[in-house]
Amino acid sequence: MSDLAIDSGVSESVALRRRAKVLRGLQLRDAGFRLLTLAAALAVLLVLGGVIASLVIGSLPAFRAFGFGFLASDTWNPVTEKFGALAPVYGTLITAAIAMVIAVPIGLGIAIFLTELCPYVMRRPIGIAIELLAGIPSIIYGIWGLFVFAPFLQKHVQPGIISLFADVPILSTLFAGPPYGIGMLTAGIILAIMVLPFVTSISRDVFETVPPVLKEAAYGVGCTTWEVVRFVVIPYTRVGVIGGIMLGLGRALGETMAVTFVIGNAHRISASLFAPGTTISASIANEFTEAVGDLYTSALIALGLILFVITFIILAIARYMLMRLQMQEGA
Amino acid sequence: MSRYDRRRRGSAIYIGLCYASTLFGLGWLVLILASLFWEGFRGLSPAVFTQMTPPPGSAGGLLNAIVGSLILTFLGVAIGAPLGMLAGTYMAEYGRHTKLTFVVRFINDILLSAPSIVVGLFIYEVMVTRMGHFSGVAGAVALAVIVMPVVVRTTEDMLLLVPDPLREAASALGTPRAIVIGKVAYRAARAGLITGVLLAIARISGETAPLLFTALNNQFFSTNLNAPMASLPAVIFQFALSPYKDWQQLAWTGALLITFAVLALSIIARILGAQRTAK
Numbered sequence: 001m002s003d004l005a006i007d008s009g010v011s012e013s014v015a016l017r018r019r020a021k022v023l024r025g026l027q028l029r030d031a032g033f034r035l036l037t038l039a040a041a042l043a044v045l046l047v048l049g050g051v052i053a054s055l056v057i058g059s060l061p062a063f064r065a066f067g068f069g070f071l072a073s074d075t076w077n078p079v080t081e082k083f084g085a086l087a088p089v090y091g092t093l094i095t096a097a098i099a100m101v102i103a104v105p106i107g108l109g110i111a112i113f114l115t116e117l118c119p120y121v122m123r124r125p126i127g128i129a130i131e132l133l134a135g136i137p138s139i140i141y142g143i144w145g146l147f148v149f150a151p152f153l154q155k156h157v158q159p160g161i162i163s164l165f166a167d168v169p170i171l172s173t174l175f176a177g178p179p180y181g182i183g184m185l186t187a188g189i190i191l192a193i194m195v196l197p198f199v200t201s202i203s204r205d206v207f208e209t210v211p212p213v214l215k216e217a218a219y220g221v222g223c224t225t226w227e228v229v230r231f232v233v234i235p236y237t238r239v240g241v242i243g244g245i246m247l248g249l250g251r252a253l254g255e256t257m258a259v260t261f262v263i264g265n266a267h268r269i270s271a272s273l274f275a276p277g278t279t280i281s282a283s284i285a286n287e288f289t290e291a292v293g294d295l296y297t298s299a300l301i302a303l304g305l306i307l308f309v310i311t312f313i314i315l316a317i318a319r320y321m322l323m324r325l326q327m328q329e330g331a
Numbered sequence: 332m333s334r335y336d337r338r339r340r341g342s343a344i345y346i347g348l349c350y351a352s353t354l355f356g357l358g359w360l361v362l363i364l365a366s367l368f369w370e371g372f373r374g375l376s377p378a379v380f381t382q383m384t385p386p387p388g389s390a391g392g393l394l395n396a397i398v399g400s401l402i403l404t405f406l407g408v409a410i411g412a413p414l415g416m417l418a419g420t421y422m423a424e425y426g427r428h429t430k431l432t433f434v435v436r437f438i439n440d441i442l443l444s445a446p447s448i449v450v451g452l453f454i455y456e457v458m459v460t461r462m463g464h465f466s467g468v469a470g471a472v473a474l475a476v477i478v479m480p481v482v483v484r485t486t487e488d489m490l491l492l493v494p495d496p497l498r499e500a501a502s503a504l505g506t507p508r509a510i511v512i513g514k515v516a517y518r519a520a521r522a523g524l525i526t527g528v529l530l531a532i533a534r535i536s537g538e539t540a541p542l543l544f545t546a547l548n549n550q551f552f553s554t555n556l557n558a559p560m561a562s563l564p565a566v567i568f569q570f571a572l573s574p575y576k577d578w579q580q581l582a583w584t585g586a587l588l589i590t591f592a593v594l595a596l597s598i599i600a601r602i603l604g605a606q607r608t609a610k
Contacts, residue, residue: 026507026509026510027507029507029509030507030508030509030510032509033508033509033512033513034421034425034508034509036417037417037418037420037421037424037425038421038425038426039417040414040415040416040417040418040420040421041417041418041421041422041426041431041432041435042431042435043414043418043479044418044435044438044439044442044479044480044483045434045435045438047442047476047479048438048441048442050453050457051445051449051450051453054452054453054456054457055449055452055453055456057456058452058456105352106352106355106356107352109348109349109351109352109353110349110352110353110356112349113349113350113352113353114353116349117346117349117350118353126353126357128601129357129360130356130357130360132360132594132597133356133359133360135533135593135594135597136363136537136590136593136594137536137537137538137539137564137589137590137593138537138539138540139537139539139564139567139568139586139589140363140367140537140586140589140590141363142568142571143567143571143582143583143586144363144366144367146571146572147370147571147579147583148362148366193359196356196359197356200356224338224339224341224342225342225346226341226342226345226346227338227342229345230345247444250444251444253446254444254445254446254447254448254449255446256446256447256448256539256540257539257540257564257568260568261571261572281446281448281540284448284452285448285540285543288452288455288543288544289543289544289547301452301456304448304449304452307446307448307449308445308446308449311444311445311446312441312445315440315441315444315445316437316441319437319440319441323437
């Protein structure tokens with residue numbers, strides 16, 4: 001733009017014209033950049049639209065062939081080309097449930113420790129260490145679960161549990177059968193470790209938004225640390241904590257590689273948590289490249305669509321809750 | 332007095348449980364990393380970096396997988412990061428309070444945690460079936476779809492941290508908006524933007540699910556983007572589930588390499604991010 005300033009030597013009209021040209025150039029560049037960024041923002045929406053459209057189109061043959069029975073049937077037979085989604089959906093829900101039952105109390109415990117109990121110097125290192133758990137790729141959890149964790153459970157934990165509950169009516173069905181090591185419980189525990197950092201870091205963030213005055217007032221009337229957490233911190237941050245839990249649940253439902261390694265990949269529904277099963281994502285990962293025939297492929301894509309719809313709804317609720325919280329803060 | 336004692340005891344129990352859960356969480360990290368180092372280091376040798384993945388029963392390395400992973404990650408970031416940065420720029424600079432930004436932010440946050448295997452299915456439908464075969468470029472695009480939301484999110488956050496008086500000062504000099512963004516806002520947020528890209532690299536370098544049916548895998552060395560391409564995660568998946576001992580060993584070594592790379596990246600990103608907030 002230096003040519004705008006040094007124009008004394010040139011005749012006035014030439015200078016004006018050049019000035020107008022430069023300005024127009026800048027204007028065009030500005031408009032162009034604006035359009036470019038707008039297009040990129042729209043591309044985000046386009047990706048979502050593309051994902052939904054391609055899954056719906058891909059799953060049409062399966063839904064046309066099986067109708068809503070696809071959701072209600074638990075047969076999965078590539079030879080006779082009879083497919084039903086019930087077993088993978090069941091496995092997905094059960095493993096995610098196991099993961100949340102373990103991860104939620106422990107994640108909240110860690111968050112409480114980090115915000116209320118931990119000495120200041122240790123807060124950052126411990127927080128980072130927990131978040132590193134989220135950074136480890138899921139395939140690492142898978143290989144570790146397969147070679148280290150599952151054999152350990154098989155040798156040292158499962159036989160004990162099976163014989164312990166053998167005579168208790170309901171527990172004996174839940175923990176029945178030969179100790180394979182791999183199975184739904186193992187997958188659930190591994191998922192719990194993976195989800196833990198998400199629950200922890202979001203709860204920690206929302207716990208930190210509690211105004212110190214509230215806590216001090218509670219301590220002032222003689223509350224114990226636990227009572228402050230139970231009756232001040234958690235009620236104040238309830239929406240955010242639930243949002244964080246839902247976010248973790250979304251992760252647990254869609255996690256693929258770690259589960260694929262340790263679930264056993266059996267298309268059946270068993271009451272025992274030690275039995276091998278399958279999840280939606282594990283079925284797709286295992287069978288997709290080997291699927292022959294359009295109907296088989298389409299059935300797997302239909303599974304993907306079901307998974308996407310479930311996680312989309314859960315993540316949308318989670319984001320909505322967290323967003324509402326942010327707005328409250330801003331207001 | 333006894334009521335007070337009971338309350339104190341209750342508190343002590345719950346607080347103890349909080350300590351225990353922290354130990355539990357850290358314990359897993361230590362356990363996983365320890366067994367990874369233990370198993371992975373055994374197989375670490377120069378051959379890992381100089382030889383191809385072997386057929387079962389003979390010696391070999393991971394060269395083709397490492398090179399494939401580097402190419403796929405680089406391309407994924409090269410496609411996804413600029414798109415994400417531009418979208419984040421729109422949200423933070425041009426359309427800060429528009430409806431579109433609100434919607435894009437919501438959708439982007441969902442894409443951020445959407446199951447990655449669904450991304451693989453999407454790219455399979457859009458690219459692999461059209462092209463008729465698996466290819467490296469499809470794998471790279473699948474990774475780009477995962478990179479984009481990460482970068483959108485960090486770019487928007489970081490640009491919003493840049494104080495508005497900086498922009499106003501530049502605008503007051505008559506600087507056009509595009510140049511204000513390029514020369515002032517980007518520069519002020521540079522460390523944060525780099526952090527975002529590093530986090531995205533860390534995120535995709537371990538991604539397996541979207542590669543399984545896009546880039547597939549390749550037993551041989553190949554830099555042809557139009558053909559199936561090997562990648563570390565895909566090789567680990569195949570080798571770890573095989574019954575051969577030497578394949579399993581290579582899988583552990585590959586797992587060690589990936590984890591080391593990912594952890595190093597996320598620690599560097601954290602240090603950069605910390606510098607930014609400390610300023």
